[in-house]
Amino acid sequence: MAGVWIIAEQRDGEFRKITYEVASAAKKVADELGTEVTAVVLGSGMQDACAELGKYGVAKVLYVDGDAFATYTTDAYTNAAGALIKDGAPDVVLFGASTQGKDLGGRLAARLDTGIAVDCTALAVADGKLKATRPIYAGKVYADVIINGTPQIASLRPNVFDVVEAGGEAAVEAASADAGEIKAAVAEVQAAEEGKIDLTEATVIVSGGRGMKEADNFKLLEELAGKLNAAVGASRSAVDAGWRHHTDQVGQTGKVVTPNLYIACGISGAIQHLAGMGSSKVIVAINKDADAPIHTKADYCVVADLFDVVPELTKEV
């Protein structure tokens, strides 16, 4: 069967945006290799949704239905996708470098005894092989990596690859694969706060640092974020001060984010913070210190007191 395969990501029976990003990127790779894209979908009651992947360049869907696949577990996904991949012998396997993809990647590569390039920001084909570009050393260097095993596995950083509508309907084939023994089971799922947008998925992020002065002042950022449909992030200083939860931290020991717009308020732009947000498409710095390093990384620099500017900006957008 060969070709380029993707492993779809779904939650509660709906594909996540990363699946469309990966499908679109896979389509490009498949075109260059002169082959087609097959999607592996593991889920429950998703038969009807599968054909829709055709819109993003998927020619064929291998759909495995089962209760054990409703929620992601490392074991069910490695066992089922691993077996299908061994059978189908694709040349390339792609999926998202989301939390799920990051969890799956190492296990699947080890199971298939092949190489994996994680969290890639660009893909190319050279001499019939996948060449993946990935930031390393917290984005201080970009590595071009060649994957020599079979299949060549790569996971793609969310929000980097464009979603491209390319085709029609995919041919959906019911496949069978065993979930096997679930050694690490999901015991509980706690939903995030209502309406809270996850940082790694947000297209706009408003972030605050030590310049916010206290926890209460983050209300200003929440208000701006509300109007922009944005997530609120924080520097480590703001987290360490107890103003924000550690899951809000952006940076080397926090989250790596790639929104279209990142607004840094009262953040100096330390190298560890830049490591997390440096590849945002557009960066705005609001910092009263004209010499703050963040201003050298920003596309738009506002040298002013954030307490004056942010409320005004909230009115303008």
Place this chain on the structure above:
Amino acid sequence: MNIVVCIKQVPDTESVIKIAGDGMSIDTGDIKWVMNPYDEFGVEEALRIVKDQGGEVTVVGAGPARVVEALRTALAMGADKAVHIQDDDLYGADPIAVAKMLAKAIEPLNPDIVFFGQRAVDDDSGVVSSAVAEFLGMPQLSVITKVELADGKVKGTRPIEGQTVVLEASLPAVISAQKGLNEPRYASLPGIMKAKKKPLETKTPADLGAERSDFIEIAALNPPPERAPGKTVEGETPGELAANLAKLLKEEAKVI
């Protein structure tokens, strides 16, 4: 509890990373090497569990001779003993190949729990823990911010996009630590003195019966893509600044 913590030695995060003349590796001349920050959470958690339940903490690291410094740091924090897989050529290797080697070193230690950091801050791969779990046939709980142990089982809390899931597995298990798990302690001066006398075993890949099998090859290292120089937003008053910024974001950058 018999706990193994795997440690990677990485450049200090403030290090300037220079691409070497070959264009495929980094210049390690001026680098200050430290224990991977995420691994500190693993060491700390292991020490807390052993304090509570008894047992022993063994730290394992692979790489050139200098890696011993990172292992000694963990011993100074309070780990009991260390194993160093010495291979001068291992730094920058395929993480799956490294995982294979670590698994060989870990297996005879019969751990109840194997801790890792959720990723190393140099190659940023984050695949070693789950590859080791696969090679050892153990369940994996990755990117964990809370660990609870009871009745031979472990529960681990993992934040994911928009949710938090609690995973449960039987021991032995592999756990990768995320920031939030704990506050790692510093190595005390008496700890540093004691660490010098703690057992540290050196093994070669050949001793472990492990062979390097790299699938990943670096074709080139490049500086990050250049960003166009930024624009200073003009305006006399906060209102003007905000209006001009909003205009630029809407009309020029087209991001809102």
